[in-house]
Amino acid sequence: MEVINRINNNVVLVKDGKTKMIVTGKGIGFKTYPGDIVNERFVEQRFILQKDDDASQYVKLLKEIPMELLGVSKQIVEMAESELDYKFSLNLVFTLADHFSFSVERYKKNMIIDHPLSWEIKQFYPKEIAVGCKALKMLNDATGLSIPVGESIFIAMHLINSSGGLSDQYDVEELTKVMIKIVNMLEDKFNIVIDQNTTAFTRFITHLRFYLIRQLKFEIEDSIYDELVDVVKEKYPEAYQSAEMITNYIKKKYGSESVDSEKLYLTLHINRLLS
Structure with missing residues (x-):
């Protein structure tokens, strides 16, 4: 293994053939310079970098980390x-x-x-x-x-x-705030306090989370027959109206259009939540 960059006394960036990796070990980087050969007996951990990994980013990040x-x-x-x-x-x-x-x-x-x-x-x-x-x-x-x-x-x-799989623009905090907003919208619409300790709520939140991720990534797959949507709309009108309220909010916030299949599954989860 040939040294590419000494990060600190205990961490170095190396190449082994065509493979780049970060290796750690006590004193492995002491008096080490680019081009030196690493004594593999001192290697305690190896972190193999993929082709698209930015080695310079890791070098900068690791300089001060124990x-x-x-x-x-x-x-x-x-x-x-x-x-x-x-x-x-x-x-x-x-x-x-x-x-x-x-x-x-x-x-x-x-x-x-x-x-x-x-x-x-x-x-x-x-x-x-x-x-x-x-x-x-x-x-x-x-x-x-x-x-x-x-x-x-x-x-x-x-x-x-x-x-x-979210970008930096839509992190977990952003996603959580949107989910809180949607739960509050449902509580306001039906003038209730939703019990967040139920299985129905857990399933609703899980579905809502992945629905939002799909919308933020603009992943659209509509494979539901119109007849099925019509049946659900007729059987659960209030839940369907709530689903439309949610999809309209997401469209306004992110410009992402929700297909009928998304509305259908939201309707079913909302109906269970309100039952």
Whole structure:
């Protein structure tokens, strides 16, 4: 393995044939220069870069990140992939490590921050929150600290953003605010308070989340017969009107047109929610 760039004493960017990777190990970057050959006995972890990965971005990000945080971040991403059945990009390892570095710094300065949407995120993303709690325990075990449970919310948000396929323009916080707005619209329309601890609500929010992602990415697939839409519209008129209210709101906000199949599934979920 030939050194491309020394990142710090413990992290270097190398190439092995045509493959670029970031390798870590205690002292692996000490007095190391481009063109040097890495002693593989010192390599503790390898992060293989894909062709479209921006190596310079990782070099900049990793200069100040302690090696132990990079290690625990890799373990957390592997755990999250197993728990959520999703393959995350390598970028998540580094962005989480960078976030952990900031979290540890805040903790040592007694700067405790709670996310303003923490309650809603717990309701809307229970699987990711559960993984976030496991990840926080792993982080605390690795650092010997006792970072408060609120940190699990921020970890979950990184996981949601990385698995949702959204651009930077539409992050998890934006998505959560839109879902809160839609729930409030339904409560105002029917003059009710929706019980957010029911299975129907969980299913509605799950469907709503992926509906919004499809609309934001302009992924349109309309495979529902008109006759079926007419039947649902006639059988559940109030729920269908609510679905149209939601799709009109999304069209106004994002300029994304919702096809009949989206309205139909929203209608069915809203009907279950109100039953």
